[in-house]
Amino acid sequence: MTDIINANPTILNASDLPTRQSQSRKKQSSAAHIADRISRLPPSRTLLYDPFAGAAGEDSAYDSGTDDDNEDEGTAEDIDEQEIYDLISTISDPEHPLSLGELAVINLPHIHVTHGTPTPENPTPMSHVLVEITPTINHCSLATVIGLGVRVRLEQALPPRFRIDVKIREGTHQSTDQVNKQLNDKERVAAACENDTLMGVLSNMLATCK
Amino acid sequence: MSAKLVGSFPPQPDRVWCAVPHPRLPLVATASTDRIVRIYSLPDFSLISNIEGGHRRSIRSVAWKPNTKGESVLATASFDSTTGIWHKLDGAADSRTNNSEEGAPLNSEEREEDEEWRFAVVLDGHDSEVKSVAWSAGGSFLATCSRDKTVWIWEEMEGDNYETVAVLQEHSQDVKIVAWHPEEELLASASYDDTIRLYREDADDWICCAVLAGHGSTVWDVSFENAGSQSRLASASDDQTVKIWHRKPKVQQEVMPRQPSIIKQADDQLEDWEEQSCLPKAHSRTIYSIDWSKRTGLIATASGDGQIVVYREEELIEHGDANEGTSSKRKEWRVIAQVTSAHGVYEINSVAWCSKWSTQGARMDEELLISAGDDGVVNVFELTI
Numbered sequence: 001m002t003d004i005i006n007a008n009p010t011i012l013n014a015s016d017l018p019t020r021q022s023q024s025r026k027k028q029s030s031a032a033h034i035a036d037r038i039s040r041l042p043p044s045r046t047l048l049y050d051p052f053a054g055a056a057g058e059d060s061a062y063d064s065g066t067d068d069d070n071e072d073e074g075t076a077e078d079i080d081e082q083e084i085y086d087l088i089s090t091i092s093d094p095e096h097p098l099s100l101g102e103l104a105v106i107n108l109p110h111i112h113v114t115h116g117t118p119t120p121e122n123p124t125p126m127s128h129v130l131v132e133i134t135p136t137i138n139h140c141s142l143a144t145v146i147g148l149g150v151r152v153r154l155e156q157a158l159p160p161r162f163r164i165d166v167k168i169r170e171g172t173h174q175s176t177d178q179v180n181k182q183l184n185d186k187e188r189v190a191a192a193c194e195n196d197t198l199m200g201v202l203s204n205m206l207a208t209c210k
Numbered sequence: 211m212s213a214k215l216v217g218s219f220p221p222q223p224d225r226v227w228c229a230v231p232h233p234r235l236p237l238v239a240t241a242s243t244d245r246i247v248r249i250y251s252l253p254d255f256s257l258i259s260n261i262e263g264g265h266r267r268s269i270r271s272v273a274w275k276p277n278t279k280g281e282s283v284l285a286t287a288s289f290d291s292t293t294g295i296w297h298k299l300d301g302a303a304d305s306r307t308n309n310s311e312e313g314a315p316l317n318s319e320e321r322e323e324d325e326e327w328r329f330a331v332v333l334d335g336h337d338s339e340v341k342s343v344a345w346s347a348g349g350s351f352l353a354t355c356s357r358d359k360t361v362w363i364w365e366e367m368e369g370d371n372y373e374t375v376a377v378l379q380e381h382s383q384d385v386k387i388v389a390w391h392p393e394e395e396l397l398a399s400a401s402y403d404d405t406i407r408l409y410r411e412d413a414d415d416w417i418c419c420a421v422l423a424g425h426g427s428t429v430w431d432v433s434f435e436n437a438g439s440q441s442r443l444a445s446a447s448d449d450q451t452v453k454i455w456h457r458k459p460k461v462q463q464e465v466m467p468r469q470p471s472i473i474k475q476a477d478d479q480l481e482d483w484e485e486q487s488c489l490p491k492a493h494s495r496t497i498y499s500i501d502w503s504k505r506t507g508l509i510a511t512a513s514g515d516g517q518i519v520v521y522r523e524e525e526l527i528e529h530g531d532a533n534e535g536t537s538s539k540r541k542e543w544r545v546i547a548q549v550t551s552a553h554g555v556y557e558i559n560s561v562a563w564c565s566k567w568s569t570q571g572a573r574m575d576e577e578l579l580i581s582a583g584d585d586g587v588v589n590v591f592e593l594t595i
Binding site: 121122124126159160161163181185186187188190191194 | 225243267268270289338339341357384386402427428448495496514515516550551554555556557584585
């Protein structure tokens with residue numbers, strides 16, 4: 001990427017970005033922080049534990065922890081917008097050494113999470129996350145790559161009950177519909193994920209998430 | 211009515227894109243992200259063969275050639291932009307449920323040979339991912355479609371040779387599916403450009419004879435009814451609707467004497483298809499697959515919302531004005547069965563009707579539904595009252 005498309009993006013200060021991390025969290029050692037990250041990001045589908053699969057109270061192993069342990073982990077809570085934000089705001093921009101959060105491509109108010117209500121017929125209802133991304137400039141040709149990065153990141157990190165929609169925020173890009181259609185076509189996304197060049201770009205973008 | 215899960219094939223490690231029943235034998239072939247085609251035995255849910263090594267990327271779809279004798283022929287469409295043709299002589303392994311008690315597999319070498327699938331030919335030509343492959347009813351033509359926006363028609367020649375008889379560039383986007391009419395040499399294709407197109411041969415050329423527009427987003431799948439020349443077409447879309455299309459009878463047009471004969475000829479081939487009905491809305495995400503039962507006329511759909519839905523066309527008698535004593539018959543599609551979470555929390559990529567087989571290997575009257583999902587599982591359902 002020799003030609004920088006947007007040479008002068010607006011950058012947010014990292015300390016101004018939305019977080020629920022309290023003062024005590026900031027004091028955590030980096031090792032604890034990494035451990036926390038790892039616990040949030042199961043490396044593969046087989047290790048994914050879905051805390052909503054059973055009725056509350058059945059998960060004794062998870063309930064036995066102290067309140068302090070559960071405070072930030074949210075194992076007994078639904079995954080919310082902030083958690084989605086934490087997963088994707090740290091993705092690197094493909095052309096700037098900055099995160100999507102810092103560039104305000106990913107914004108907390110533009111993430112929407114909804115959870116289905118478990119019923120006896122359907123004890124594991126689906127959850128839905130909609131992420132609207134704001135490209136730095138309205139003809140940004142990298143919007144598709146950024147959107148794909150967000151989708152791949154969420155597909156890897158979220159439990160399979162999540163249905164993921166990634167869209168370009170209305171009015172922020174000149175070919176919104178076209179990009180949206182491509183980003184939400186599972187066959188196109190699956191084929192893109194078998195493209196080595198593209199996956200090379202994506203893995204660089206996602207490297208800062210780990 | 212409800213659909214009951216009667217069994218599942220051994221799970222695969224990755225997404226299964228489609229599961230297709232054999233036209234003559236109690237077998238099911240699957241196309242998967244892990245580039246392996248698996249052949250399963252339907253009566254006992256066992257894995258019979260893995261067909262590997264033919265493709266470098268995901269296998270997106272598979273199609274059994276109809277009307278073969280003494281051998282099975284399978285076509286595979288892959289994201290590696292090629293289509294593979296595989297042959298295997300029908301052997302003991304396919305009907306092993308007949309004597310599964312005796313077990314006594316042949317000695318392993320013989321057996322291996324017996325089960326071997328031969329990679330006969332690779333069809334090159336598409337510029338990007340091949341999405342779908344379909345044999346014409348007689349088996350003489352093969353159609354493929356791709357993200358490169360084209361539909362190709364191939365004809366089998368002697369000695370494992372296939373000749374390209376048409377490259378159709380009618381769609382403006384990615385072509386998702388190709389399907390042949392059950393009797394006529396009429397081909398349908400559906401696309402990311404939201405349209406369905408129909409093609410037939412005119413003299414030496416294949417031409418687009420109808421455009422079916424009406425869906426609001428990508429059309430993922432189409433399936434013909436099995437009703438001879440009256441066969442309608444059902445389509446499933448990202449717009450979460452299912453539409454039924456029918457061919458309007460030809461209006462005899464006056465022959466215009468001045469028209470050059472070449473144009474007249476093409477005009478004769480044009481068909482007028484229109485939307486007949488829209489099935490009751492039952493899905494809340496993209497509908498990826500639809501299958502119109504050749505035997506019962508029921509329609510099944512599968513979606514990203516995790517549901518399999520079965521529809522039946524019912525005849526309603528409407529009583530008109532009581533004084534006049536008139537009544538009219540009207541047909542209406544109804545949802546008769548709905549399976550939620552048919553693959554747990556995962557999306558479902560394909561659904562297909564299939565004969566039920568007895569454990570003795572005899573074809574029965576009942577039908578089963580076979581579905582494939584992102585969970586790597588292929589499930590088998592049976593409708594119960």
